[in-house]
Amino acid sequence: MKVKFLIIIPAHNEENNLSFTLDSLQQQSFKDFKVVIVNDGSTDGTSEVIKKYTDNDSRFETVNLQKSAHQPGSKVVNAFKNGLNTQNIDEFEIICKFDADIILSENYLEKVENSFKNNPKYGLIGGLLYVEKDGDWVYEGNSNKHHVRGPMKAYRKESFIQMGGIRETLGWDNIDSILLENLGWKEIVLPELHVKLIKVKGADYTIKPADYYGRYFYFLGLNRFLAYVASSKEAMKSKSVSFFFNIIKAYENCCSNKLELKISKHEQKIINDQRWNMLKKKWLKM
Known part of the structure; x- marks a missing residue:
């Protein structure tokens, strides 16, 4: 049973x-x-x-x-x-x-x-x-x-x-x-x-917010365009231009080091397609 x-x-x-x-x-x-x-x-x-x-x-x-x-x-x-x-x-x-x-x-x-x-x-x-x-x-x-x-x-x-x-x-x-x-x-x-x-998430992480987002967008499998769009969104929330560039720096460092993704190429395409459809729906009203 x-x-x-x-x-x-x-x-x-x-x-x-x-x-x-x-x-x-x-x-x-x-x-x-x-x-x-x-x-x-x-x-x-x-x-x-x-x-x-x-x-x-x-x-x-x-x-x-x-x-x-x-x-x-x-x-x-x-x-x-x-x-x-x-x-x-x-x-x-x-x-x-x-x-x-x-x-x-x-x-x-x-x-x-x-x-x-x-x-x-x-x-x-x-x-x-x-x-x-x-x-x-x-x-x-x-x-x-x-x-x-x-x-x-x-x-x-x-x-x-x-x-x-x-x-x-x-x-x-x-x-x-x-x-x-x-x-x-x-x-x-x-x-x-x-x-x-009971406790706030991320309270015990030592990673800086910009590094976190840059790595997050990379490991999510986002292509460069969508990663930059997502970075700009986070920067606007923080009202900080430097935050945008710091996120991008972290993302590009991951790309340069070719860090291993835990998703397949097919799954990466699925994620990017979904993000692109969200972008068209919310921002471009398409």
């Missing part, structure tokens, strides 16, 4: 946050799930936190890794894949990548499961991220409300397999959306599902 959910949670030095995430899973109204916590070289008390759950709840398992390089995107996906490789995914119906610093509402899994069951073309489902501000939980607002953010991805197994899983690269959580859409699957945000994000 299949288990509905396989939930994989990469965790690095999350002793202050992880228990909130795991408690919210134990409190789910939908109980048919398995959780694999991937302890990615933690040096704090993360392993002790994990042990409290694995010792007392058979649905919780752990995988221990040596610390990997802390690069945006690739580190967390590497940990996720290590967790996934310990499981037989034929035994599950829905594959989730959750962060170790989120709190889910009690009906989260139930709502996701019902949505997948009632809508056979749904390939990726999630809620909306909320952060604490002045004592209140407010919508994070870092992305449009139709995009499932990286901390709370739930994939229909068939869609996950068809797109070849998630990529170990910066931009993975946009690449998956584009590839799934191209394959005919729908990415769905359920706005009534509020996911509390």
